[in-house]
Amino acid sequence: METFEDFLDTIEKAEHREKFKNVIEQLLADYPELTLEIKWNQPMLLLKENGTFILGFSKAKPHFAIAPEKYTRDYFEKEIEKAGYQTTTMFMKIKWTDEVNFDLIHKMIDKNIADKKDSTKFWREK
Structure with a gap:
């Protein structure tokens, strides 16, 4: 898998593809200092300045997942639970039927950028 379009093609339902595409496009518009790359067959947002990992994404039939690294996921655990999202050790799962809480995702991105700008x-080195 080499492109974002290749990844989108792996999402079965058109409305799910569109929702995921809109999430990524919104985050890139909100954070011009980030770039989207495909690594390990997954879309990832990286800091343009130094290429460090900010967020990763994956998908499954019932949801898509955001992986901010375990440290950041743990840091925001209470807010993730309050938003109603399921979690695993490394991921926050957003059901295709859920509203996307961009405020929470922005907080995760802001934290990772602040922590990893240098x-x-x-x-993450922690």
Whole structure:
């Protein structure tokens, strides 16, 4: 998988593809300092300045998932629960029928950018 369009093609339902595409496009519009890349067959938002990981995404039939790294997911655990999203050790799951809580996602992105702006590593060093 090489492009975002390749990833979108793996999402079965057209309305799910459109929702996911809109989420990514909105985040890129909100954060021009981020770039979208496909790594390990998953879309990832990286900080343009140093290439460090900010958020990753995956999908399944009932949801798409956001992976902000375990540290950040744990940091926002109470807010994720309050938003009504399921979690795993590494992911926050957003059902295709759920509203997308952009305020929460923005907080995760802001935290990762602040923490990793001077990073020389792809993954968090903590």
